[in-house]
Amino acid sequence: xxxxxxxxxxxxxxxxxxxxxxxxxxxxxxxxxxxxxxxxxxxxxxxxxxxxxxxxxxxxxxxxxxxxxxxxxxxxxxxxxxxxxxxxxxxxxxxxxxxxxxxxxxxxxxxxxxxxxxxxxxxxxxxxxxxxxxxxxxxxxxxxxxxxxxxxxxxxxxxxxxxxxxxxxxxxxxxxxxxxxxxxxxxxxxxxxxxxxxxxxxxxxxxxxxxxxxxxxxxxxxxxxxxxxxxxxxxxxxxxxxxxxxxxxxxxxxxxxxxxxxxxxxxxxxxxxxxxxxxxxxxxxxxxxxxxxxxxxxxxxxxxxxxxxxxxxxxxxxxxxxxxxxxxxxxxxxxxxxxxxxxxxxxxxxxxxxxxxxxxxxxxxxxxxxxxxxxxxxxxxxxxxxxxxxxxxxxxxxxxxxxxxxxxxxxxxxxxxxxxxxxxxxxx
Numbered sequence: 001x002x003x004x005x006x007x008x009x010x011x012x013x014x015x016x017x018x019x020x021x022x023x024x025x026x027x028x029x030x031x032x033x034x035x036x037x038x039x040x041x042x043x044x045x046x047x048x049x050x051x052x053x054x055x056x057x058x059x060x061x062x063x064x065x066x067x068x069x070x071x072x073x074x075x076x077x078x079x080x081x082x083x084x085x086x087x088x089x090x091x092x093x094x095x096x097x098x099x100x101x102x103x104x105x106x107x108x109x110x111x112x113x114x115x116x117x118x119x120x121x122x123x124x125x126x127x128x129x130x131x132x133x134x135x136x137x138x139x140x141x142x143x144x145x146x147x148x149x150x151x152x153x154x155x156x157x158x159x160x161x162x163x164x165x166x167x168x169x170x171x172x173x174x175x176x177x178x179x180x181x182x183x184x185x186x187x188x189x190x191x192x193x194x195x196x197x198x199x200x201x202x203x204x205x206x207x208x209x210x211x212x213x214x215x216x217x218x219x220x221x222x223x224x225x226x227x228x229x230x231x232x233x234x235x236x237x238x239x240x241x242x243x244x245x246x247x248x249x250x251x252x253x254x255x256x257x258x259x260x261x262x263x264x265x266x267x268x269x270x271x272x273x274x275x276x277x278x279x280x281x282x283x284x285x286x287x288x289x290x291x292x293x294x295x296x297x298x299x300x301x302x303x304x305x306x307x308x309x310x311x312x313x314x315x316x317x318x319x320x321x322x323x324x325x326x327x328x329x330x331x332x333x334x335x336x337x338x339x340x341x342x343x344x345x346x347x348x349x350x351x352x353x354x355x356x357x358x359x360x361x362x363x364x365x366x367x368x369x370x371x372x373x374x375x376x377x378x379x380x381x382x383x384x385x386x387x388x389x390x391x392x393x394x395x396x397x398x399x400x401x402x403x404x405x406x407x408x409x410x411x412x413x414x415x416x417x418x419x420x421x422x423x424x425x426x427x428x
Contacts, residue, residue, distance in 0.1 A: 026409035033408065037401025041394030050385030051130040054137035058145060059124045061371035063161040065168075074160050075152075075372055077111050080125050083148060084109035092147040093140055105131055107144055124376055134381040141379050152372035165370055168363045175360045182356065186349055214319045221312040224305050231302040238295040245288045252284055 023030050060080065062071035083089075084107050094101040111125045127144070131137035153162065415422060 022413045023406070023409055026412055029405040029408040029412065030402070031405070033401035033405035034398045035401070037397035037399070037404075038394050041390065041397040044393050044397075045388050045390035048388045049132050051132060051387035052134040052137055052382050052384075053386045054129050054131070054134065054141050054379055054381045056127045056141045056145070056379045057124050057376040058127060059374050059376060061374035062369050063372060064164040065366055071369070072160075077123055077125050080148070080373065081109045081111055083151070084125075084127065084144070088151065089144040089147040092150065093143045096143045096146075097136070097140065105129055105137075105140065107141065130387060134383075138379050138381050145373055145375060148373050149371060161370055161372060165367055168367050168370075172360050172363050175356050175363070179353065179356045179360075182349060182353055186353075189349065210319055210322065214316055217312050217315050217319065221309055221316075224309045224312065228302060228305045228309065231298055231305060234298050235295065235302060238291060238298060242288070242291045242295055245284055245291055249284045249288055 058080065060073040060075040060077065063074040064072045066072065087104075087106065089107065090101050090104045093104050097104070106129075108128045109125055110128070111123055127141055129137050129141055131140065
């Protein structure tokens with residue numbers, strides 16, 4: 001490879017075959033050192049405690065609300081980053097977790113500075129932690145967020161968050177009082193509706209009573225009409241008998257007074273006949289007078305019945321008019337009042353109640369949203385250990401071993417070929 005040293009030609013001849021020959025002859029370094037590196041990587045992965053990573057994304061929370069409902073953020077991202085950078089969470093985390101303060105792992109807080117966006121929470125802060133227990137890492141991050149919240153609330157007298165919360169609580173209390181007043185109004189309107197319903201029922205009863213009175217008068221009129229028909233029939237019969245008696249009286253009168261000059265009959269017989277006809281005439285006159293009186297009496301009773309019938313008609317008209325004017329007007333007034341009360345209950349009071357409930361719910365949501373630090377999404381823990389990375393460690397150490405083996409092979413080859421010159425006592 002290096003030529004004939006005796007001939008004085010010491011210039012090396014380097015080609016691919018000579019390099020491969022060196023690697024083959026020094027294969028113990030080329031193969032052994034990568035294997036040794038891989039073995040070291042495996043040993044590293046077996047010895048080092050696996051670490052899990054937990055991440056949380058936070059940003060400055062809302063500490064106050066404006067008149068239009070917009071939120072204001074009092075803290076900046078750099079304030080959060082500085083607080084975590086100074087590890088001010090350690091005392092409270094150690095107390096909550098029950099560990100020593102030096103055992104609290106460091107929480108890495110990273111965010112990208114983007115000018116004014118950092119003042120209003122336009123950016124976010126990523127918190128990350130490594131711990132052998134993923135659940136413990138999750139709890140440490142959660143406790144650190146709570147620790148910052150408690151740190152901010154230390155000054156509760158002038159803290160904007162506390163003042164905003166108290167103002168919202170006062171607003172909720174006012175809405176609750178208004179809601180109680182509204183509930184009393186609802187009960188009062190309910191009582192008014194019950195009274196209106198009772199009045200409506202009473203009016204209906206009066207209407208029924210008026211109809212019953214009209215029905216009674218009409219029934220009485222029907223009886224009077226039946227009596228009138230009976231009396232008219234009696235009048236017809238009496239009139240017929242009066243006419244018969246009148247005819248008999250005229251006939252008897254003619255025979256009694258018109259035939260006195262007749263000489264055909266014997267005087268004694270004529271006198272007896274005249275006496276008999278006179279008695280019959282007197283009887284007919286008596287019957288005529290009696291029938292006339294009876295006829296006049298029946299006619300008077302018939303007239304009274306007709307007057308009673310006319311009075312019943314007037315009474316029916318009066319009752320119907322009273323029902324139309326008084327009862328129906330009261331019924332319409334009661335219906336209008338009942339409709340107004342129901343409208344007030346169903347639309348006005350219910351809408352006002354819903355408005356108060358929405359105000360209370362909105363303020364409670366605002367109270368829940370008040371916080372010096374706002375968590376964006378849940379805390380995420382890695383399902384597998386992120387430290388150590390065994391495959392990466394094995395790959396890197398094996399690659400380093402390979403480079404070392406290659407370098408060692410060439411150095412060893414060079415040293416072996418020039419060992420006489422290297423270890424010579426005489427200068428070359």
